[in-house]
Amino acid sequence: MSLLTMIVKMSEGLGKTCAIFFLTLLFALPLGMIVALLRMSKIKVVSAVTRFFITILRGTPLMLQLLAVTYGPYYLFGTTVARNKLVPVVIAFAINYAAYFAEIYRGGIESISVGQYEAAEVLGYTKLQTFLRIILPQVVKRIMPSVTNEVVTLVKDTSMAFTVSYQEMFTIGKQIANSQTSFMPFVVAGVFYYVFNAVVDYVMGRIEKRLDYYR
Amino acid sequence: MAEESILSIRSLQKSFDSLTVLQDISLSVERGNVISVIGPSGSGKSTLLRCATFLETADGGDILYDGQYALRDGVYAPKAELSRFRTRFGLVFQNFQLFPHYSVMKNVTEAPVLHGEDREEVRERGLELLKKMGLEGKENAYPYQLSGGQQQRVAIARALAMRPEILFFDEPTSALDPELTGEVLKVIRQLAEEKMTMVVVTHEMPFARAVSNRVIFMAGGVIVEQGDPLQVFDDPQEERTRQFLRVFER
Numbered sequence: 168m169s170l171l172t173m174i175v176k177m178s179e180g181l182g183k184t185c186a187i188f189f190l191t192l193l194f195a196l197p198l199g200m201i202v203a204l205l206r207m208s209k210i211k212v213v214s215a216v217t218r219f220f221i222t223i224l225r226g227t228p229l230m231l232q233l234l235a236v237t238y239g240p241y242y243l244f245g246t247t248v249a250r251n252k253l254v255p256v257v258i259a260f261a262i263n264y265a266a267y268f269a270e271i272y273r274g275g276i277e278s279i280s281v282g283q284y285e286a287a288e289v290l291g292y293t294k295l296q297t298f299l300r301i302i303l304p305q306v307v308k309r310i311m312p313s314v315t316n317e318v319v320t321l322v323k324d325t326s327m328a329f330t331v332s333y334q335e336m337f338t339i340g341k342q343i344a345n346s347q348t349s350f351m352p353f354v355v356a357g358v359f360y361y362v363f364n365a366v367v368d369y370v371m372g373r374i375e376k377r378l379d380y381y382r
Numbered sequence: 383m384a385e386e387s388i389l390s391i392r393s394l395q396k397s398f399d400s401l402t403v404l405q406d407i408s409l410s411v412e413r414g415n416v417i418s419v420i421g422p423s424g425s426g427k428s429t430l431l432r433c434a435t436f437l438e439t440a441d442g443g444d445i446l447y448d449g450q451y452a453l454r455d456g457v458y459a460p461k462a463e464l465s466r467f468r469t470r471f472g473l474v475f476q477n478f479q480l481f482p483h484y485s486v487m488k489n490v491t492e493a494p495v496l497h498g499e500d501r502e503e504v505r506e507r508g509l510e511l512l513k514k515m516g517l518e519g520k521e522n523a524y525p526y527q528l529s530g531g532q533q534q535r536v537a538i539a540r541a542l543a544m545r546p547e548i549l550f551f552d553e554p555t556s557a558l559d560p561e562l563t564g565e566v567l568k569v570i571r572q573l574a575e576e577k578m579t580m581v582v583v584t585h586e587m588p589f590a591r592a593v594s595n596r597v598i599f600m601a602g603g604v605i606v607e608q609g610d611p612l613q614v615f616d617d618p619q620e621e622r623t624r625q626f627l628r629v630f631e632r
Binding site: 280282283287288289291292304308380382 | 436468482483
């Protein structure tokens with residue numbers, strides 16, 4: 168198999184790689200905020216339970232979580248989550264990344280001084296107005312570097328979908344590597360991820376720059 | 383005719399765990415008066431302001447604005463009522479607490495707009511206030527681009543934009559160097575001349591002496607002495623007051 172054929176075949180999986188990537192962000196970014204708020208809840212049971220789930224999601228391999236969500240339901244209930252494997256894959260990724268984002272959000276929210284809340288309170292902002300208008304915009308700016316880190320990791324983590332044989336770029340590459348006994352598909356995959364992340368870096372850099380109008 | 387009290391505090395109590403920070407504090411603030419609160423660190427001055435502005439929950443006593451109970455015998459009015467009380471006062475913090483992601487103008491105007499006031503009207507009021515604070519042309523600047531003194535004057539404009547009946551200052555110049563302190567005190571003095579009702583917690587003794595109608599000296603969570611500034615500064619009746627004021631005679 169020529170290098171060009173490999174590249175073409177692997178490119179066919181890029182759509183699925185992108186699907187995992189974008190869908191995970193779409194769900195994990197807001198879900199992480201919900202988890203962060205639950206984690207910071209004044210109700211002790213809520214924050215303790217949330218904390219426990221976060222430790223599980225961060226303390227066990229993503230690969231295991233992928234297997235659990237994809238095949239677990241079959242062993243437990245004799246059925247699968249959905250016929251399309253993208254569904255369990257995205258569920259596993261979204262939940263896992265939400266746990267990480269939640270901790271980043273929490274760090275960001277807790278770094279805003281109490282005085283900002285107090286200033287808003289005295290000026291008559293409601294709790295929701297204070298959070299959405301005063302706190303959240305400042306949090307977003309502060310956590311951007313950490314979020315970029317996670318997003319870059321996510322690009323590479325999409326390759327993990329090979330464990331459940333979801334036909335994204337890396338899975339296809341691995342299959343070609345096996346059948347052709349060639350290392351080239353991995354080199355191609357490496358280049359793909361590198362370029363993907365170069366784009367991610369550029370985009371995140373632009374966002375950070377746009378938030379640069381204040382300090 | 384008795385002067386009208388905007389704020390009355392009676393027998394206010396506040397403890398943090400076992401530490402009593404306010405003990406039986408009573409005072410009233412009449413319309414158009416400037417009250418300075420002086421005293422050593424940890425005397426409860428700031429806690430008093432924070433209780434008056436509901437940032438801290440008092441354990442006992444009364445707080446009345448315009449004769450209406452916000453706190454009665456240690457029990458607070460319902461939340462909705464407290465929000466209405468909040469529109470009566472403004473608070474200026476020691477470290478400004480401007481919103482860094484907002485322009486000067488938005489810092490000043492957002493709260494009144496959120497309260498349903500006409501955007502254009504609030505904008506005009508904002509421009510006027512900024513001009514009065516000597517910040518003409520700074521509408522579009524961001525807080526980080528301003529000096530500490532300018533930031534504090536924005537914070538004063540922000541508080542005034544809500545048209546409070548009474549303005550509290552919690553050590554407004556303590557985070558500023560002497561040069562910038564002067565420009566902030568100047569605008570507070572100007573407000574005093576316009577008969578703005580104010581309570582100022584401060585370490586600036588000459589300012590307190592010159593501008594206040596009444597000085598309150600606090601120590602150890604109690605009001606040790608209060609009265610006419612000239613009397614408190616020149617002829618203090620209590621030993622604790624004399625001891626405190628001696629530090630400034632250098």
